[in-house]
Amino acid sequence: MKRFLATTALLMLPIAATADGMDEDRIKELVLEAIRENPGIVFEAAQLFEQQQQALQAQAAAQVLDTEKATLENDPNAPVLGNPDGDVTVVEFFDYNCPYCRRVKPEMEALLAADPNVRVVYREWPILGDGSVFAARAALASRNQGKYEEFHWAMMQLKERAEEASILRTAEDIGLDVAQLRRDMNGPEIEEHIQTSMRLAQSLGFSGTPSFVIGDSLAPGLIQADQMIELVDQARAAE
The missing domain is CATH 3.40.30.10 (Glutaredoxin)
Incomplete structure (x- = not known):
């Protein structure tokens, strides 16, 4: 659970930092610090991002199926x-x-x-x-x-x-x-x-x-x- 939270935090960090008005250099420092403390989260972040993309694609495909079912089948x-x-x-x-x-x-x-x-x-x-x-x-x-x-x-x-x-x-x-x-x-x-x-x-x-x-x-x-x-x-x- 801790690693999942760390991975999610890594993905959300740039967004949160930008919202707080933090400059780009400081955002990079925080991201690098998070990676040094938890090097495995880079791979996990990539996996989580891919899962999120697949979920979004599945949702979009479901919407297409709903609207195009008649054309597809008939x-x-x-x-x-x-x-x-x-x-x-x-x-x-x-x-x-x-x-x-x-x-x-x-x-x-x-x-x-x-x-x-x-x-x-x-x-x-x-x-x-x-x-x-x-x-x-x-x-x-x-x-x-x-x-x-x-x-x-x-x-x-x-x-x-x-x-x-x-x-x-x-x-x-x-x-x-x-x-x-x-x-x-x-x-x-x-x-x-x-x-x-x-x-x-x-x-x-x-x-x-x-x-x-x-x-x-x-x-x-x-x-x-x-x-x-x-x-x-x-x-x-x-x-």
Whole structure:
């Protein structure tokens, strides 16, 4: 408890000293004196500051979830896999060139096999270069031919980087009309989906792919099927 109080005092000292009208040199002397007497509090102060920042980020994310839940879970311009009438929604932000997103593929398939009452909303979030943008546009455009799900899984098992040539070859392999696909890639709904993904990801504090929203929980990074199932169960119990 004493060390916690000392750490808190170190963080609050400059603020209190400034309020008392103390000059900058004296504030520095007091801080250095506190550190000399308790050298371990520097590390503890950094930890406490990080915890405070994480708490503030969690609070901000909760507010975003509250205001953006309808867009996250029911955006008519976002692809839905799994059970469209499922009682729990898993939202995944992903990039076709993200190796961790590709590693999530079997985990997501395992979740859908284990729980037929889950719906998955995909947010195309192309942040890894021009190839990623082309892939996202192609995937979203494939909806017009009723082949998003097939194209999505095929892209997720590419053994090479997603670039124009490999993307169009994959489209041909699953029977897409490539000429139509190219035309549809420029539709305004494509740009709208990508921009909405960018806005939502930034608001939620996501810094990379994959990132998940499951109920009221944020799960950035690669997660296993059992972790997904646990979060789905928590979301279902909270309803």
